Amino acid sequence: MSEGNPIVELAKRRGFFLQSADAYGGVSGFYTFGPEGAALKQNIEDTWRERFTIQEGNMEVDAPTVMPEPVFEASGHLEGFDDMLIECPECGDSHRADHIVEDNTDIEDAESMAIERVEEIVAEYELTCPTCGAGLAGQAIQQFNLMFETNIGPGSSSPGYLRPETAQGIFVEFPQLAEYARNQLPFGVTQIGRAYRNEISPRKSLLRVREFTQAELELFIDPEEDEPDLERVADVTAPFYPADEQQSDDGEIVEATVGEVVEEGIVADPWIAYYLGIAKRWYESIGVDMDRFRFRQHLPGELAHYAADCWDAEAEVDGDWIELAGFAYRGDYDLSKHAAHSEEEFTVFKQYDEPVTVERPTVDPDMSYLGPEFGGDAAAVADALETLAERDPDAFRDAQADGGAVTVEIDGQAYAVPVEKTGFEIEEVTESGEHITPHVVEPSLGIDRALYTVLDHSYREDEIDGEIRRVLELPPEVAPTTVGVFPLMDRDGLADRAREVVDRLRDAGLAVTYDDSGAIGRRYRRQDEVGTPFCVTVDYETLGEGDDSDLEGTVTLRERDTTEQKRVPISDLAETLTELRDGDIEFTDL
Template sequence: MSETPDRQEVVELAKRRGYLYPSFEIYGGASGFWDYGPLGTSLKNEVVDSWREMYVVRHGYEEIETTTVGTEDVYEASGHADGFADVLASCTDCGTFFRADHLVEDHTEVENADGMPKERLGEILAEEGVACPSCGETLDDARVEEFNLMFETNIGPGSARPGYLRPETAQGIFVDFQRLKRYYRGSLPFGVTQVGRAYRNEINPRQGIVRLREFSQAELEYFKKPDDEIDIAPVEDVEVRLYPVDEQEDEDGEPFVTTVGDAVEDGVIDSPTIAYFVGRSQEWYESIGIDPAKLRFRQHLPDERAHYASDCWDGETLTTYGWIEVNGVADRADYDLRKHAEHSGEEMGVFEEYDEAVVREETVADPDMSVLGPEYGGAASRIADALREKARDEPGAFGGDEVNVTVDGEGYTVPVEAAGFERREVRETGENVMPQVIEPSYGLDRIVYSVIEHSYGTDTVEDEERTVLRLPPGVAPFDAAVFPLVSKDGLDEHAREVRDALRDAGLRVKYDDSGSMGRRYRRHDEIGTPLAVTVDYDTKEDGTVTLRDRDTTEQRRVDKNEVAEEVRSVVEGV
């Protein structure tokens, strides 16, 4: 496990070097909002591109982009309008708002207060004499109530049609499902991805950069037949650190390292499809710079599971904020599609054709109402319904000349001829299936911060301590930096030629001639640039440049015409 850095030093580096900026800083800022600077934007884009490479390119799942504003009926169907809330506690003396579960966890010995009923949280605040962190008065009479986390808005003038900023990207995919199943020609399984913004009006965001009111998600919705599972063979040997429910509930329980294959075989992860995406997530995290020793997958406890999830495993990274959730792999079953079908009245199932048609016998009744009507009057239609039901459930009752049915407690005898009973063969070519959904969802901002913190380190070079971001070359904001030894004697012109040649080769390059060479090296070590190319007087003589490695600080001479190939081989890990 790598060293644990000082959080403030990491945050200060991120702000100083252009990774992250506090939003609205000149107006005093606002908790829960951060901007990406030039380097942060580049790093985030590389992380997103790497995620797309995994799911869109290698797996062939398609990507869509849906609106960030949703109509109220969408979130009524999904359950967010009624159930997407935290419990808010407000001090009656100073009026400050807090998350009630955070107050309980921070100021009492109660653990896992998240998910407790508001009434119980209020009781604990009063019983334990918890004081308001702002004014110091006890919270025994605090107002405790549920607070919906969605940002509400109105669509169009006035308030005729309420809407919400989306709290997750998933619902846009579910709402578009009818179109998507046609796009995929109704063939399961298929995957749909989306990358975009989501919004949650947190009561009192804590944990700085990792608790945001506006954030980016990357989600995959994998639609499959109920009994189908992904083959785990490609990831069965991937080692993962798991923290299942039984270990969490055991006083001496601990996370443990196993392989994906063993996790499925031993029943630690019941669903091979969930296990598959846990394995893929592990591989991806390591590729972008997450320290595997600071990564685990924790299974949701039964009382913390989302209303739609039958099982969920959270990817968590260890940071100076503690273990933070960076992704979840959830089994959403058919909850979302079923709810949207109920609320919209639209068909969300997929017609699945059988390999071979199935022929079965069906018994039906088609009552002759011209006989039943005059004979039974107002009871005729109910008698007809009873005959149809009996034909389906008790076909043997139609073996004689008459059949008996009971309607509202009264018995009726009907001629079989008038009942219209018949046996017929039905040829079925398929069935309507409601897809099950497995959802790997990733919180990009927390992932980016984890990459920065896990890459942060210090060491000593030439008796001088340096700070270095050991970002994997594939996600670093720059592939290389180009330095002229001095900005005279034509060296700056040669350096710009090298820079331009690298850019023409599709590489991201920073030209830097500010300060001493040592200062420039240290600056780009801190930025995380993997390679530095120095143009000196020998370049004018023999056409070679110095190529310096960020991590080892080793230097070697390279023909300037081969620099692009050398840099590309490092970036692509060839």
């Protein structure tokens, strides 16, 4: 996706996005959003927040982007958040080995392969360095951790990392968030924020960068009781690409409703299916072309170790299918990991309908025996006995039956304790409930990729009066500017009246731009190119219909996609534009 790409060229020229620090040569993988891009990005975020936070009744948080090392030890990022790095023996440039394979062969899932297999493919196809063309056969491939490391405070005693995803900022605060939710499942927590990945070879503009914005929802559920309201999305039709179709020689996209894919077992988990339906409607609303969109199931080799199932939302951009979002059932992996590492409770109390009486194995070790017998290890032996009683009470029963000892292991060393010294017994306990570790359902998407896709899918060219017109057919709800206001000529009081219209529209909460430079047709073209859906022209007819002391009269309202024009009273203009932006009326209704 070179600078010759029309989207990249338009983005830089019209202020959507540009490579950061260009005056200093730029830094690959970092982009600045210009005035148009920042507004478009904010609008996309706002629509996601409206749909996934407000309408779903979820909470929103804003966690730090720097977190201490233990968080990522617990989450597994320190050990497993790696990409395959291969270095050119000639020019020294580093590249992602799986990308080189996928870009130069018919292999599509190199990322899920073992390093040894990728090395074999590089040699088999005689693949070369993308920078200088030198052969890469025989070069070792290494795992490269993608996290940016930093230090918290002076010195290096408190290592930290820039977060590679926003999710961990939610998981680590679960105990407090559960209190906010009054320990009632299900409850969801959303977050929109920056994440950082030290990509080996950033490429394709906004599609693979080192700093990006994520929008994530973590839904905490009771897996035995909580089910989604599938009726809300059962009739949503979408293209599904299941794993078995991908692995078939003649595999095809399955066009079906959400209700059908659940009923037929194509999407096994109803929660994932529910959010696929929600997401399909949302992507369509922000301008993603549904003819270039699909949901693809992860192949077995792609699945994260914690995921029972995972689907991606994908869009076709510049001839390639790119991932827009992931929808994963994460089970209790995250909360269990943080509970084990932090030694805090990451559970909620589940109240029973009626109290129940259960048998509970307990131990009360005789420390007067354990102390002299095991010395400094006595307390650890007592803890191990308690753990064993919970996990395997039959070990104590068997020892009681033959008058023997119970054996526990600590750091590889076995300790035998006579069963009569353990204080083992079975008690009857009446319980009103139990502590359970919730499971997590996660829809996670990249805002930057959504923005780029919307630009790509909304861009078109046509011809008006023998001149090429470049248009971004952005939905009014997400367009950076709702309306451009122009005086027909910059004289005879037209500009003053136009500025008065601008003030009135801005007071009504509309995003407005004012332009009095050049011919009116040129001004229309400039707004078409940045996706402004409506333009208002103040002309001599406007002046003739009122006087200088009021804003009576009418103006010309032009619609971007059709270029049709209608006269609208100034008194109704703000309300009309608001209804058009929000989709309450159509331009043809005027």
